[in-house]
Amino acid sequence: MKSRHFQAIAGIGLALGGTLVPSVASAQYNRVPDPNAKRVMVAVFRSGDKGLGVQAADAVRGRMGSEFPFKQVYVLPKQDITATLEASGFPVTEALEPHDQKALATLLRADEYVTGTATKTATGVKVEANLVLARDNALVQPLGTYDVKSVGEASSLIAKELKEARKQLEFEQKCINAARSQQYDAAIAAAKDGITAYPKATLARICWANVLVTQKAAAAEQLKLSKEIVDIDPKSRPGLAILAQSYRDTNQGDSAVVTLTRLLATDPKNPRLQKDVVEAIAVLANPKLAKPVIDEAVQANPGDPELLKLRWLILLSTKDYKEAFTQGEELVRLDTAFADTTYFIRTARAFAADSQFQKAAETASKGVAKFPSNGSLIYEQIVGLRAAGQNQQALEALDKAIAAKMPVENAQTLRVTLLKDLGKGDEVIPAIKAAIAAGDTTTNLRVLALQSANEAYKKAAASKTPEDFTAAIDLLKYADTVVPNSLKAQSQFLLGATYVAFGQAKLQVAQTGKQCAPAKEAKDLFVEAQILLPKGGSFSPDAMRQLMGAVMQLDPYADQLIKAICK
8 A cells, every 4th residue: 555644644533523433333332432441453464465464453353352351441443443544545455554553543542553464374374463552653562473374363362462461551651651750760660560560571661771761871781671672572663773872882883783774674764764874884884784684674675765775875885886786776767866966976986986987987977967067976077087087078077167167076176187187287387376366275286286396396307407497496486385384394395405406407507617607596596495495304304404415515616616717
């Protein structure tokens, strides 16, 4: 049955004039339910076998009618349930979704309801049942799973177990009332009494565990009690939630991941829980533990898009890329809306991590085609094209985005990197200067300025031509004005080293050609070097000392040449 929001059922009250019409069955009892009797609804059991869910519910309802004293427990007649469902347009032979079961129970003023599953087997049937408190459908008490010959036999066993399980309820209510009054010792005492009355009690234990959470009791104490709950009911949402947090608090990360994944499998459409699980997996860095749990959940709930999405995220985290790509494509087929910006970005990054750079670029490009104004997708497209060796296409795509004023992360830094990749070195510094002048404040751009200046210094040191030295000095002077303070020492060291190397080259020219001007220029360069090298000493202390030693020798020699040559 297609799920509907509970408000659809809540509207039934209006359709029936605000109150429920007494049913034929109620008239047949010829007696009014005791006002103090607990009202219990039995919902259609979930089953893949047509009619079996209805048969199981009918059998349990009938058995309860004879098992429980009328003045203590009033089992809502099937006709009342059917009339209510029909008035809303809901099928009466199919199991409701959990939130709709709760809404129906609330509308019928039920205190509790019984729900379950029924499956045919080779020897008969397998029936599982649970007692749920209408005030909160997370409050569940398992009533057992029975492999028997017929639903009639199962109903007898379920009714007997329900009779025992309900022994905890008065104590669970006392626990709740005492906790609300902040009488925590009394609340815990009541919960313990409930466990004594029914040793397999989950409801009393949940109340106790919630009190421990409120009191901020020791994690080890919460861990012990929540384990008891989950041992009895592996699908208990409150138990799993407290257990997962207890594992976190006791630094048992692997167990926390598994427990959180099991918790999400019980409520896969819960977005807050999804976020919690995914973040925990990322922080705890061992998502492989979650994979078998989510695989089992997907197998039990085939086609559930929320579980499939979580599986996709886990596959990406475990770097099972091939499976992740297949899972992602399946999700898009199930729901084209799944192919949002996050899908394209994560998939493109996964292709890149799997060294499929062309696929990464293609995926990001598809995303840009669908979301042309998304800066993050454009960034992934450009990075993907660059990784695939398509630098010119990447530069063209980036220039187009910049011209359209798209918010691409580190756009100017990326552009300068692409210019360098394409061998357009003469455009690099002008691009950096233009970007900084236009207000770009990114550190990476300034680092690139220093890198380019360093490359110019190395080129000059190798060629020893005045043109290269002059270009390197100009670039280093500019870089020194824009680099962050953390890089000042490096820029000043490199500038000082360039002065030393250029000075040496000038001295050789002066000595060989007996020229005065180069000798004086060398002297000036050595003076500048003696100022700058100590400022940059923290960048490379040993190299600074060697260069300063060289300057101490070269500077006097420059003086000698000037004295000898310059008249």
